[in-house]
Amino acid sequence: MRIAFSRIQFWLPAILLLSVLSVTAQAQLNPRNVAWVVDGSAVQPPSEYTELHPADPERALLTYLGDRGYLGAVVDSVLEDADTGRIELYASAGCHYNVAGVTYTIIKEGEDDVHGKSADPGDLPGIIHEGAPFSAGLVNLERQNLGEFYTDLGYLLVSVRFKEPGFPRECETDLHFVIDTGNRVVISGQLFPTVERNNPEYLARIAALPDSAIADRRTLRQVRRNLQQSGLFERVDEPSLMLQDGRYYLVHDLRERRTNVLDLLLGYVPNPGGGGDVAGTGMLRVRNAVWDGSMLFLRYERMSPLVTRFQGEFQQRWMFGVPLSAGGSFRFIQQDSTYQLRNIRFETGYAIGGGLEVFGSVRREASSSNKGPLVPVKVLDGTAVFGGLGIRADTRDDILVPTAGLEFYLELETGLKRISDDRAPLYTDRLNYRQQELFGYLRPYFMPFHRQVLAPSVTGFLKISPEFTESDLYRTGGAMSVRGYREDQFMVSRLIWGDLEYRYLLDRTSYAFVFYTAGWYHRPGLIVEPDGGTGVTRRIQSGGFGFSYRTPVGQLRFSYAISAEDALSNGKVHFGFVADL
Template structure:
């Protein structure tokens, strides 16, 4: 191919000669770098004059000629010479030649040059250095650039750049061995660097780190690995081969004899120590030490936790130092909502309050209080207490009480005994034994046919949580599923037979799943899917057993608990723009589904519908706490009929 061929007519071409850059630890920029030029255009000025025989005219002509020549001389000095071009030419096209193993598109991306970018010898040199480093990362240690050709358009404002590359051969691993330990053969088998494979410095570095990490997890925190020999064999014309010898010095085995906690002012030291994945007297294990920070952070007691530090006490024992700062244990979460007036009802205010005491007296005990006004005549109250580490095990036990006043229909009370076993900082198993009583009001027992009843229930479930930030996550997932079995007994009326069995079996299924995907800088896509279902031996599941749908925490754009059903599901999609660690602006789309059966005119009618809501929201970290506001619209709503939810989360 002709190096001087060009897409431009009447072009000017400059050739940056061979071997101007090589891939090495210190690239060569020496005297062999030659800059040549050829095929330049010229600029010609012509002047025509009419001579006159008169001496005066001749004298006048000579004077004007002198000034004209001076002008032309000064003007030409401002024009680009044959070896000069526009100081800021723009790239028109970048061409790569000579590549074999790596695609041209990939190499062009390495240069990070696009059409219209400024281009020059210095820019190509600087970008070329980074490209050669990429070649080395891919195992091409002998890669070099043979030449670079600049082809300019007539006014030198644009340039085609052609780069000729010699990638060279890859280096094959001939032999790798380990000395200094008894487990050499086992470790060699697990390495990524193996005989017959291409040599890669990055993989070798990862192999060395894996050997160190292996011994750190066996009690040797001061393990050393050195490359005792690295020899290159170039005797073969077809390929180069390398021999690698590693030497391992595990050092002295270490035992953790002391653990010092620094910075805990209220939380008892025993509360922190019981959460650690290691104990005093354990052999040093780097894997467990790496888990300390995340495990303590999930307690929610601390602002920050520094990576643990190791202090050597003697040759075979050490002290682990954990430095932290306590944060706020208690939380207040309040939400105020307003439902606009409709043709059949006036507007009204709804509200929700959650208060949590997360670390009572520094012992890790918890008390939670929840109150919610869902509609004008519906209120819900829940109280829960949790005792951590029962019997010295990662087992939390507690009890809960809940009361629901459902408008003028009925009152429901739940009394439960809760257990939660923490398998790890991410996975937990929970169960609850509860008794549920339903007492109809006088206005609800007749029109809705709600009888007095009670049930005994057993619930089991699991939770898996990998969220990176509980209040404003940007990645990870949170999954919870639970199954409940219950035996329900309905109180017999005075005219029912004593032999009639008024008992029935109930089954409930609960699924919650939420996940977060980072997209671009400060942008996150949030997806949540939830489902609830109850089944029973009863011909029709009564309204007292239904789940509720609608409002700030399920289906935004609709009134609190506007819909009900024996089977409900909803999904929340949010596109978030993060404004800070706890702040964000977002747009949302919610979709919900409900299904129920009702008795109408002595026949069973099935009702099922899909609903969609959409809107925008804001979460802002303020001095008062995390302020939130959502504005949602349901199907058929005008802007004036939107639902507004205002919330505040505060830690104290």
């Protein structure tokens, strides 16, 4: 037996069975030959009632009226034409009944009706209140509401029965529901029948289903979200339950992505005096590169004709059977022929659950500059060692095209910088000093209307240091950060900017968008500048549009962004392509 958890419905009878005496023949009657007259007005007999009682037209009529709250309705007369077989029923509806009170009996696991216990209506999410107009639809909604309430608690085999109403007072009726919860469903294991590229044992770990978990809706929703956030699947459907050898197993219906991803981005940045520069980024991500849960990440960027950047990273998730991760990365920046920056970082994290992870890091920075006589001094040779703590969360419902959830990142680092450059006495008396960095990012996703998604974001950075060179500054600007500006156009010590993006979904994997960005930054004076330099504080703003479109071979992206300082025809154009390999 297989139960689709997300599709469990309590298909409730639309009929309240009333005991009435039939005075018609038991032969099958043609519904077209039956006419109803209620309180002097003709009523077209609904087919669902005449078909349910084809041989008993009186019962069909009284059931129809009873379902609408006229429980005291009576058939006054029946006229039958022997030649044509046509039957006309005349009825008096009487008063419409209201609900006098509601009672509940709960039958727990292993009990019967005799041992069922009365429940306080305040302990149940009932929707029927005293004085409400009675109808079969109201009863059906109450049964469905109670059934879903117990299903959410793991009682997937619950049944809710409605006992025939009584008539305590004129035009009022008492309602009574019997809730047989059945046994709570305990999950014995997980099955991944559609998986080919990934190890099912590893998928069971990242699903993070507790041992002997109860199959309540909250648990299964979290399991599905954990699989969605792994980035391994294009689609993660609601899981179903399968009964096998007396045990329940959670069955996942998944559509896998290819394990490797190639991401290319090409941009054209016009120059104010004419012409322009081409910037590009290439990224390769290889999953399960060494072990299950491992990832190799390589990225190369050409920011301007003479500026390049490279990043390599390796990460391993779910180590030793627990949600522990560890990894290392190396980043390299070559700033034309002026200087070079190298950054080595090690990180370990622990996933708390619900898409939340805490982590700690250690990193070492090194800077070296060209000491040629004609080369301007922008950095001094030196090293810095930082230790950091942070927290990140990812609750997006989809990695590529999210419509709900959020991304969050916050990290605080503190470290010690040592200057080893023999030119340092020309610019500063400090050769050792402490620095602190704080970086934060938040992006929620909302879907206020069908096919429409709002994706605002806010990013902030703060660096505290008694002195600065270019190697100490945070670089931002370009297609992956503040759109509308050149790649790494700003080098700052303080920054906050927000982005409001509106997306219109063309389908579940494609969308068009417009955005507006506004922010503020501060660039401090540098010790290698004359007289220690002069700080610059200014506002930034930009806007643009674009699209992301899914093709058979990958995701195609386009954006046109322009800053407030540029003419409309002088915007930055970027084309991107993401392919699963």
